[in-house]
Amino acid sequence: MSNSKKWFIIINPTSGNGKAKTLWPKIENQLNHERFQYVFHFTSSGLHNVELIHNAVNQGFNKIICIGGDGTIHNTVNGIMLQTISPTSSINVGVIPIGTGNDWVKTYNIPKDYKKAIDTIKNGTISQQDIGKIEFLDSQKEAVFFNNLAGVGFDGYVVSKVGKYKHFGALAYLIGAISGLFSFKNFDVEVVANSQKIKTKSLMVLIGLCKYSGGGMQLTEYTNPTDGLFDISIAKNFSKLDILKNLVKLFNGSIVKLKKVETFKTNTISVNCKNKLNIPFVQADGELIGTGGIKVQIIPKAFSFYTK
Numbered sequence: 532m533s534n535s536k537k538w539f540i541i542i543n544p545t546s547g548n549g550k551a552k553t554l555w556p557k558i559e560n561q562l563n564h565e566r567f568q569y570v571f572h573f574t575s576s577g578l579h580n581v582e583l584i585h586n587a588v589n590q591g592f593n594k595i596i597c598i599g600g601d602g603t604i605h606n607t608v609n610g611i612m613l614q615t616i617s618p619t620s621s622i623n624v625g626v627i628p629i630g631t632g633n634d635w636v637k638t639y640n641i642p643k644d645y646k647k648a649i650d651t652i653k654n655g656t657i658s659q660q661d662i663g664k665i666e667f668l669d670s671q672k673e674a675v676f677f678n679n680l681a682g683v684g685f686d687g688y689v690v691s692k693v694g695k696y697k698h699f700g701a702l703a704y705l706i707g708a709i710s711g712l713f714s715f716k717n718f719d720v721e722v723v724a725n726s727q728k729i730k731t732k733s734l735m736v737l738i739g740l741c742k743y744s745g746g747g748m749q750l751t752e753y754t755n756p757t758d759g760l761f762d763i764s765i766a767k768n769f770s771k772l773d774i775l776k777n778l779v780k781l782f783n784g785s786i787v788k789l790k791k792v793e794t795f796k797t798n799t800i801s802v803n804c805k806n807k808l809n810i811p812f813v814q815a816d817g818e819l820i821g822t823g824g825i826k827v828q829i830i831p832k833a834f835s836f837y838t839k
């Protein structure tokens with residue numbers, strides 16, 4: 532059987548605090564019951580995940596199942612975007628969500644129950660969305676792609692801390708945010724987008740495609756992940772009290788209505804961080820990817836996946 536007829540499955544054994552590994556035998560039973568033809572691999576690291584997908588596409592696989600959380604989807608997207616053999620939107624990805632935050636799947640109501648997720652992959656439809664490409668302004672690091680949300684500043688700082696709280700499930704991000712609050716310092720930033728320059732002290736600059744991040748928070752003014760535009764939120768000079776007072780607003784989407792949050796849409800953005808004494812972290816889809824200034828551009832409808 533040629534590779535294009537088979538599914539290529541990757542499982543991140545550490546996702547969901549190890550739940551992906553424990554559930555795999557049951558998932559495998561269900562896939563066999565539903566007569567899926569497949570090969571499978573466990574990831575040994577994020578980089579291994581990217582390489583597995585990159586090589587699979589080069590070998591002719593065009594149907595992928597990703598078992599894990601947002602980081603596993605992110606690494607899978609990067610494997611697809613970095614290969615040059617096939618148009619990226621011709622590779623279809625099914626997701627069985629077994630992560631901690633599981634934020635990306637919430638936008639599309641992809642079921643967390645593995646049997647229902649398999650049914651979505653088997654009987655659902657194929658949708659597409661835009662992808663973001665991040666290039667680093669202050670280093671030679673390779674470009675990183677994202678499918679959900681990227682951010683510079685406090686949210687990157689939270690991601691750098693969240694690992695040790697993952698056993699709390701989706702609450703890990705909120706706990707990470709509260710614990711990081713007291714050591715984080717707002718940074719100087721110059722944002723360039725839509726021929727405008729915004730110079731400010733900032734808590735964070737968020738570059739969104741989909742609706743949820745940080746374990747269910749809604750930090751951007753989400754409209755449409757296929758409109759060719761990012762949803763930007765710049766949180767300007769928030770105090771610790773501002774954050775504590777507005778914790779509920781982080782989750783119900785109304786944080787973007789605050790005066791100190793500037794929102795707009797754009798298809799490219801530069802986030803320049805000139806102050807070498809306070810260089811912010813950069814996160815993409817909940818993965819810590821670097822530090823300092825970035826330039827981000829949108830690649831319209833580059834990612835194809837199974838939805839209900």
Ligand SMILES: Nc1ncnc2c1ncn2[C@@H]1O[C@H](COP(=O)(O)OP(=O)(O)OP(=O)(O)O)[C@@H](O)[C@H]1O
Binds near residue numbers: 818
């Ligand atoms: N075998 C492995 N050992 C350790 N880490 C791994 C391994 N395979 C992949 N990883 C890394 O595991 C990290 C977490 O994966 P993932 O995001 O899927 O799960 P999660 O953190 O539980 O879920 P979520 O991101 O939805 O909160 C990713 O950064 C990925 O690079």
